[in-house]
Amino acid sequence: MKNLVFIIDDDDDVREVMCFALEFEGIKTLSFSDAVKATEYLRHLTPSQYPQLIVVDFMMPEMNGIEFIEHLRTHYPKTLARIPLALSTARDDIHKKIPAEVKLLAKPIDLGDFLGTVKGHLETPVNPSLSLSSYQDSPP
């Protein structure tokens, strides 16, 4: 699926505004309020349905962002673990704990930094005039 980004964050407002920001750029989004639900959805996808990027928050109940990354690498090393990842966090002391290839987005997130990270992983150039998709809290 082209130009699709998954957002995983337990804060409803942050999730909504991140999706809103991407939808303005014509990027489709799907969001999840926790990493467990996201993992369950992801593992039923075929590789052609994978998103171009997953942006996951660090501090979440049940499974935090780093645990989510490690879970994908441990259980799905040849499939889901290959999806590019970005970790968003308000903490400034965890950069040493994340793999080098995972982009760190420091909260409060700068829009330019966010869009730059996302656009670097898109398959096709973004057309800003694309109509906005509606915000989704959970997958259909």
Add this chain to the structure above:
Amino acid sequence: MKSFVSQFFFLPADNIKKRPVVVILIALGLACVLSFSFAPEERVKFLVFAATLIFLGRATKKGYLSDRALEIRREKLRELLTSQRESEEAMKEALFYRDEFLSIASHELKTPLTSLKLQSQVFKRQILKNDLGSVRPDKMLRMMDQVDQQVNRMVRLVDDMLDISRIRTKNLRVIKSDVDLHVLIASFVSKMSPGLTKPELIVFKSYGSLFLNCDPVRIEQVLSNLLSNAIRYGRGTPIEVELLQAGVEVCISVKDSGMGISKEDQLKIFHRFQRAVPAREVSGLGLGLYIAREIVEAHDGKIAVESELGQGATFRVTLPIGGEA
């Protein structure tokens, strides 16, 4: 001399210092021997005089009485050192919790700031692209509404921190008036419900009007905290808020069927900066229940929890009607 005496009595030299009775007996013995050099009628006077001198001598720095005084001083010093050690431990713990709190408060403030920053930058970007017309009015209204909500969220965080300071300085303000709790709680629940993913999540049970002399803003604050916790830890299960009168008390309970609280954690959750869930996993200042308890106690009431791990929790606030419970 000391070593001579110890050798004579087969005692180690240092034992002599710790055995004042032995020293006194030796001195009295010598005094008795010396008394025979006096006339018989003078011996008693001499012995009394010698005994007085001997006991006074032991009351000096190396005497029996000063040994006892020294022991008392040593005991007091030990108590002082123990007390100082306990104070240092308490201070270290307080500093740890302060630093932990500052870290958590910083995180909590950055969360609404994230939304505010992105929202403002998105609109700025659209203005610069001269593309505001592509934004649907309902979407724009929703975003502006969210800006307002994020600001309110930060105001609540700051107010919580101010309340902590006021509680510490005994300045928590409670402005009482006669309030119908049925109307107060129903109104609060209906304000909160639209913001939930499942508006029907909260069910309010009441048996009609129930008036209480209380601070409505503070009681809403307590309710807000209990409901926020029920939503956060309730795992999407229905939340039941009940208001009833039991004799001379009013009882407000908030019940969920979520993750529950262990007995051990039930002792901690009403304390400052304490949570039953590790800070790394769940956001929040850890002040809510502490402030809630202070508010309830400022109304001469009580707050308690009934819970089993994995079986939800019921928080119960009891408030006296017209006087102390």
